Amino acid sequence: MPVLERLEVPTQVQTGFQSLSIILPVINETISLERTVEIVLRDARESIAEIIIVICRKTTPEAREVIDSLSARYPKLVIVHSQTLPFLGGALREAFDLARGSHTALMASDLETNPDELAEMIAVSRNHPDAIIQASRWRKGGSFTGYSPVKLVLNRIFQMFFSVLYGARLTDMTFGYRIYPTRIIQSIDWQELRHPFLLECLVKPMRLGTPVVEVTSVWTARIEGESQNTFFRNFVYFRTGLKTRFAARKSLLKPGVVL
Ligand SMILES: Nc1nc2c(ncn2[C@@H]2O[C@H](COP(=O)(O)OP(=O)(O)OP(=O)(O)O)[C@@H](O)[C@H]2O)c(=O)[nH]1
Numbered sequence: 001m002p003v004l005e006r007l008e009v010p011t012q013v014q015t016g017f018q019s020l021s022i023i024l025p026v027i028n029e030t031i032s033l034e035r036t037v038e039i040v041l042r043d044a045r046e047s048i049a050e051i052i053i054v055i056c057r058k059t060t061p062e063a064r065e066v067i068d069s070l071s072a073r074y075p076k077l078v079i080v081h082s083q084t085l086p087f088l089g090g091a092l093r094e095a096f097d098l099a100r101g102s103h104t105a106l107m108a109s110d111l112e113t114n115p116d117e118l119a120e121m122i123a124v125s126r127n128h129p130d131a132i133i134q135a136s137r138w139r140k141g142g143s144f145t146g147y148s149p150v151k152l153v154l155n156r157i158f159q160m161f162f163s164v165l166y167g168a169r170l171t172d173m174t175f176g177y178r179i180y181p182t183r184i185i186q187s188i189d190w191q192e193l194r195h196p197f198l199l200e201c202l203v204k205p206m207r208l209g210t211p212v213v214e215v216t217s218v219w220t221a222r223i224e225g226e227s228q229n230t231f232f233r234n235f236v237y238f239r240t241g242l243k244t245r246f247a248a249r250k251s252l253l254k255p256g257v258v259l
Pocket residue numbers: 025026027028029054055056083086087088089091107108109110112176195226227228229230
């Protein structure tokens with residue numbers, strides 16, 4: 001059973017799950033992107049309103065070819081967005097504002113966010129529509145295959161640090177595999193542009209009272225292309241986590257937004 005975490009009393013009105021927008025940022029994925037799209041449509045077609053593929057200058061010609069063929073195959077579902085802001089955070093921030101489903105799934109297109117698990121995450125989201133559904137590699141039954149041992153130890157330390165810092169009994173706060181109520185992500189004033197955005201976009205909604213429900217996830221390293229993250233950039237997550245923990249709540253929202 002997933003654990004329901006309530007950091008503060010939620011202020012959002014429950015609106016229910018109606019449909020899902022899926023965000024897929026792409027740089028160098030081909031087979032992995034195609035498999036991701038095919039699996040989520042095989043398992044959850046009736047819940048999916050749109051698949052927002054985000055590309056940038058660095059997106060390879062091979063990846064663009066796959067994106068073109070997916071758009072041709074699913075013209076009503078696939079939306080391709082060319083990002084203006086830089087890096088992964090920039091890609092996700094722009095996609096957040098485009099999402100039209102009641103809920104939005106954050107995924108990667110390198111198969112590290114296991115698409116076989118999405119249908120179960122949607123089922124949990126339907127039961128907890130006002131919560132963030134967070135995939136966790138550290139919950140019982142979860143795992144990492146092909147993760148570097150040094151990164152694994154660091155990852156565990158990060159998770160323990162952030163869960164204590166936020167007083168949350170969560171086991172995986174940095175994994176960018178989640179379903180959000182769209183309203184919350186469109187209300188927040190985001191700051192990060194690079195990979196630490198993956199932490200910012202969990203802890204800011206938490207500070208605003210959004211509950212988080214964890215589900216178990218099996219992580220496997222990508223089989224093609226390479227990560228856009230660098231080892232030392234992982235330490236920037238500490239700055240992001242600390243800054244958000246002590247920020248005034250009102251400063252987390254876009255100007256004029258009241259939750
Ligand atoms: N459009 C776009 N996609 C990106 C960008 N950076 C990364 N991505 C994609 O986002 C997904 C996640 O990025 P990765 O670089 O694999 O990062 P990660 O797996 O979260 O991080 P590590 O575990 O630290 O390697 C992948 O599918 C990337 O292709 C970007 O600047 N723009």
